[in-house]
Amino acid sequence: MTALCFDGRSVLVVAEREPPALLPGEARIRMRLAGVCGTDLEIARGYLGFRGVLGHEFVGDVVEAASPGLQGARVVGAINCACQRCDFCNRGLPNHCSARTVLGILGRDGAFQDAFNLPERNLFRVPDAVPDEHAVFAEPLAAACRVTEQVDIAPWQRVAVLGDGRMGVLCAYALAERSHSVTLFGRHPGRVPFPISVEEKPVPEKVRDRFAVVVEATGSPEGLAIALRLVEPLGTVVLKSTCAAPHGTNLAPIVIDEVTVVGSRCGSLPAALELLAASRMPLAPLISARYPLAEGAAALARAAEPGVLKVLIQGKTRS
Amino acid sequence: MTALCFDGRSVLVVAEREPPALLPGEARIRMRLAGVCGTDLEIARGYLGFRGVLGHEFVGDVVEAASPGLQGARVVGAINCACQRCDFCNRGLPNHCSARTVLGILGRDGAFQDAFNLPERNLFRVPDAVPDEHAVFAEPLAAACRVTEQVDIAPWQRVAVLGDGRMGVLCAYALAERSHSVTLFGRHPGRVPFPISVEEKPVPEKVRDRFAVVVEATGSPEGLAIALRLVEPLGTVVLKSTCAAPHGTNLAPIVIDEVTVVGSRCGSLPAALELLAASRMPLAPLISARYPLAEGAAALARAAEPGVLKVLIQGKTRS
Numbered sequence: 001m002t003a004l005c006f007d008g009r010s011v012l013v014v015a016e017r018e019p020p021a022l023l024p025g026e027a028r029i030r031m032r033l034a035g036v037c038g039t040d041l042e043i044a045r046g047y048l049g050f051r052g053v054l055g056h057e058f059v060g061d062v063v064e065a066a067s068p069g070l071q072g073a074r075v076v077g078a079i080n081c082a083c084q085r086c087d088f089c090n091r092g093l094p095n096h097c098s099a100r101t102v103l104g105i106l107g108r109d110g111a112f113q114d115a116f117n118l119p120e121r122n123l124f125r126v127p128d129a130v131p132d133e134h135a136v137f138a139e140p141l142a143a144a145c146r147v148t149e150q151v152d153i154a155p156w157q158r159v160a161v162l163g164d165g166r167m168g169v170l171c172a173y174a175l176a177e178r179s180h181s182v183t184l185f186g187r188h189p190g191r192v193p194f195p196i197s198v199e200e201k202p203v204p205e206k207v208r209d210r211f212a213v214v215v216e217a218t219g220s221p222e223g224l225a226i227a228l229r230l231v232e233p234l235g236t237v238v239l240k241s242t243c244a245a246p247h248g249t250n251l252a253p254i255v256i257d258e259v260t261v262v263g264s265r266c267g268s269l270p271a272a273l274e275l276l277a278a279s280r281m282p283l284a285p286l287i288s289a290r291y292p293l294a295e296g297a298a299a300l301a302r303a304a305e306p307g308v309l310k311v312l313i314q315g316k317t318r319s
Numbered sequence: 320m321t322a323l324c325f326d327g328r329s330v331l332v333v334a335e336r337e338p339p340a341l342l343p344g345e346a347r348i349r350m351r352l353a354g355v356c357g358t359d360l361e362i363a364r365g366y367l368g369f370r371g372v373l374g375h376e377f378v379g380d381v382v383e384a385a386s387p388g389l390q391g392a393r394v395v396g397a398i399n400c401a402c403q404r405c406d407f408c409n410r411g412l413p414n415h416c417s418a419r420t421v422l423g424i425l426g427r428d429g430a431f432q433d434a435f436n437l438p439e440r441n442l443f444r445v446p447d448a449v450p451d452e453h454a455v456f457a458e459p460l461a462a463a464c465r466v467t468e469q470v471d472i473a474p475w476q477r478v479a480v481l482g483d484g485r486m487g488v489l490c491a492y493a494l495a496e497r498s499h500s501v502t503l504f505g506r507h508p509g510r511v512p513f514p515i516s517v518e519e520k521p522v523p524e525k526v527r528d529r530f531a532v533v534v535e536a537t538g539s540p541e542g543l544a545i546a547l548r549l550v551e552p553l554g555t556v557v558l559k560s561t562c563a564a565p566h567g568t569n570l571a572p573i574v575i576d577e578v579t580v581v582g583s584r585c586g587s588l589p590a591a592l593e594l595l596a597a598s599r600m601p602l603a604p605l606i607s608a609r610y611p612l613a614e615g616a617a618a619l620a621r622a623a624e625p626g627v628l629k630v631l632i633q634g635k636t637r638s
Contacts, residue, residue, distance in 0.1 A: 088552065096552035096576070150577075224570065233407065233415035242571045249568075251543065252561045254582035257415070258469070261580040263573035 003053045003113035004296035011044045011054065011297045019115055026117045027065035029075065031315035033132045034058040034111045036303040037140060038166065038219050039242070044300055048105065055112030056104040059126060059135035060315070067120055075123040076138040078269050079103040095266050112296055112313055124269045127277045134283050136312060137170070138272045144170035145275065146267030147215055147238050153178040160211040160230050163218035164188050166309055167240055171215045172198050173281045188307060193282045216241055225249045233257040238264050286310045322372045322432035323615035330363045330373065330616045338434055345436045346384035348394065350634035352451045353377040353430045355622040356459060357485065357538050358561070363619055367424065374431030375423040378445060378454035379634065386439055394442040395457040397588050398422040414585050431615055431632055443588045446596045453602050455631060456489070457591045463489035464594065465586030466534055466557050472497045479530040479549050482537035483507050483519070485628055486559050490534045491517050492600045507626060512601045535560055544568045552576040557583050605629045
């Protein structure tokens with residue numbers, strides 16, 4: 001079995017890897033298509049302390065499962081695998097389970113391999129109308145939709161997204177479903193087509209009309225300071241970037257303007273699949289390149305280049 | 320008229336200062352008792368860019384007012400003077416008025432002088448049962464109560480306050496009115512008597528049971544990082560410290576644990592007066608020293624010493 005591993009120093013393709021044992025309640029998924037995310041690149045740089053098979057954005061086929069209904073299903077999956085026993089699990093918050101493993105990020109081998117395991121309850125069937133090339137966006141789109149789960153956004157509220165990389169573009173798509181006025185501040189205007197409610201702009205030095213909600217998705221340590229310039233008093237900044245570097249940011253504006261800063265991580269896969277099925281989002285322009293799994297190391301190198309959006313990794317079962 | 324001024328370099332007592340002209344809608348207040356706050360010390364260090372008479376915590380007597388009912392009243396005052404015309408004023412949020420002046424902080428001479436002006440609508444009559452020594456805490460106590468205006472706290476929720484200085488102690492008092500379990504993390508245990516629902520502890524290296532709400536009131540750039548160690552996933556950190564120094568803090572835990580960080584500034588004076596009238600809070604132990612206005616510079620120096628709580632400045636009309 002082929003797998004793309006990080007051994008603590010470098011990313012390498014391992015050709016003869018044993019498939020991990022299937023634990024009770026788990027299903028085995030054969031990978032069809034997987035996506036490279038900023039978190040994968042952070043891990044490959046040695047942050048987060050993870051060792052093992054990378055990858056957590058995927059669409060695949062269930063090849064082994066206890067539930068007969070799942071067998072053969074084309075699925076996407078929630079990446080947080082909860083213990084079902086801790087305080088957070090008991091409160092219905094499995095994404096914050098204190099003993100969780102996370103696919104390709106924490107204590108669990110990921111999706112950049114021929115086949116991998118996830119709990120059956122983490123899996124969601126992909127509607128037939130959604131092609132693999134769209135379904136592979138379900139996980140990051142769910143993370144983008146998480147913003148609208150956390151922050152009430154009225155249609156008339158002016159919303160800004162900071163950063164037009166992978167996550168920023170998906171956040172702009174998700175927010176355009178709620179607000180009639182989304183401004184995307186980034187370096188690559190025109191790279192991707194947007195709904196008419198999304199306007200692209202470079203980051204201004206001075207801001208006249210500040211925003212009720214600003215989503216910080218730059219992936220850069222400077223993002224928060226810029227977001228605090230863009231947000232209006234009593235407004236909300238949503239933090240999406242998990243920067244490994246420390247932020248050197250004066251936080252006094254948070255206090256003076258009584259800003260709310262909300263950290264935002266994973267969201268609802270069913271909500272993302274619903275959006276994908278409605279197919280209002282132009283996803284094809286987000287795909288910068290595709291690589292077979294055997295060239296996974298090159299895929300990660302490509303994804304790390306400036307200006308590159310989503311890089312996909314193809315499994316063997318890919319039609 | 321005597322006034323304690325900051326001229327951009329140092330704090331000095333000016334003996335022959337002209338009283339400022341009374342604008343329409345304003346009342347003149349003769350200062351009875353005023354309090355030194357951390358913000359006064361920040362201004363005196365040259366931060367915030369303010370020049371003029373310092374001071375924004377006070378109790379005083381109205382000596383001139385258009386409204387006959389106010390004449391002679393003993394009052395405390397809201398420090399934000401709003402324009403009544405801007406978008407934020409129209410939305411009922413005068414504390415965030417974009418053209419506001421702030422008593423002794425921004426564009427308006429403060430309370431460390433024999434007499435000063437505030438809009439009549441900013442003034443609140445002090446109940447007879449509340450002595451000057453308690454009324455002078457109305458403004459900082461309102462700032463402490465602001466936390467409970469911003470964050471819903473259930474009685475059973477575990478709350479932590481970080482920092483047992485002036486603001487931390489008042490926050491612990493205010494939060495003990497809501498939660499049965501308040502833990503105050505500080506360096507001076509036993510300095511002040513607390514309600515039985517407040518437990519004092521030193522900051523631990525590792526935290527077993529994290530808190531739903533953590534109020535950061537250390538006044539130190541390191542406070543946020545400690546607060547993020549203390550707060551549970553999906554919990555809330557309330558920022559009270561307006562540090563002039565930049566914070567060198569890794570903000571990734573905000574995203575990973577989906578923490579909400581809420582900046583918190585000024586609160587409701589009537590709510591604070593109500594608490595003061597109920598007189599459940601032991602305020603006398605918070606008063607470290609008193610100085611006449613003519614020795615105001617010494618008062619500020621004293622307030623800057625480690626371990627000192629509230630330093631009061633006495634006006635001439637003080638009985």
